[in-house]
Amino acid sequence: MLGEVRQDDLYEVWETLSEHNLARANINTLTDMIVCPGFDFCSLANAKTLNIADAINAEFDNLDYLYDLGDIQLNMSGCINACGHHHVGHIGILGVDKKGEDWYQITLGGSGREDASLGKVLGKSVAADEVPSVLRKILETYVEQRTDEERFLDTVRRVGLEPFKEKVYAAAH
Ligand code: SF4
Numbered sequence: 001m002l003g004e005v006r007q008d009d010l011y012e013v014w015e016t017l018s019e020h021n022l023a024r025a026n027i028n029t030l031t032d033m034i035v036c037p038g039f040d041f042c043s044l045a046n047a048k049t050l051n052i053a054d055a056i057n058a059e060f061d062n063l064d065y066l067y068d069l070g071d072i073q074l075n076m077s078g079c080i081n082a083c084g085h086h087h088v089g090h091i092g093i094l095g096v097d098k099k100g101e102d103w104y105q106i107t108l109g110g111s112g113r114e115d116a117s118l119g120k121v122l123g124k125s126v127a128a129d130e131v132p133s134v135l136r137k138i139l140e141t142y143v144e145q146r147t148d149e150e151r152f153l154d155t156v157r158r159v160g161l162e163p164f165k166e167k168v169y170a171a172a173h
Pocket of ligand 1: 036037038039042043044045046077078079080081082083084
């Protein structure tokens with residue numbers, strides 16, 4: 001957040017931020033993520049996180065689509081210490097090490113807000129290059145299952161994990 005910007009300077013500030021890809025109006029959407037620094041900057045990490053965040057940003061760069069999906073909180077941690085609070089993300093991603101390779105466990109249904117809950121593990125972890133496509137399957141399932149007024153979290157709570165599992169793991173095999 002930038003505080004105390006003079007109104008006359010707002011356009012110039014926005015232009016400068018835009019040049020550095022820092023002016024996307026994605027607040028409270030999927031790509032407004034909370035991500036810990038992971039293996040690139042943390043000696044405790046099991047897996048990288050910043051490359052996964054980059055891949056998610058590249059896959060989901062259409063703001064109209066993000067606005068249609070609505071309020072989604074994605075949290076990612078590079079190890080079980082959970083500095084990214086992945087347990088309470090509507091979508092949580094936890095990096096795990098499997099024989100020296102980065103894999104990612106997905107949880108759904110968490111919330112760190114007043115309707116607090118812990119996310120539940122979707123299924124077996126997925127490889128790094130699969131994370132964006134797995135997220136797309138999860139979001140497609142949400143769009144198929146949601147009612148007009150439901151947020152992502154509401155739909156997960158109503159239908160449970162099964163429809164999401166079916167889509168993600170059927171697609172993976
Ligand atoms: S969750 Fe793990 S990898 Fe991420 S900052 Fe905390 S200790 Fe480091």
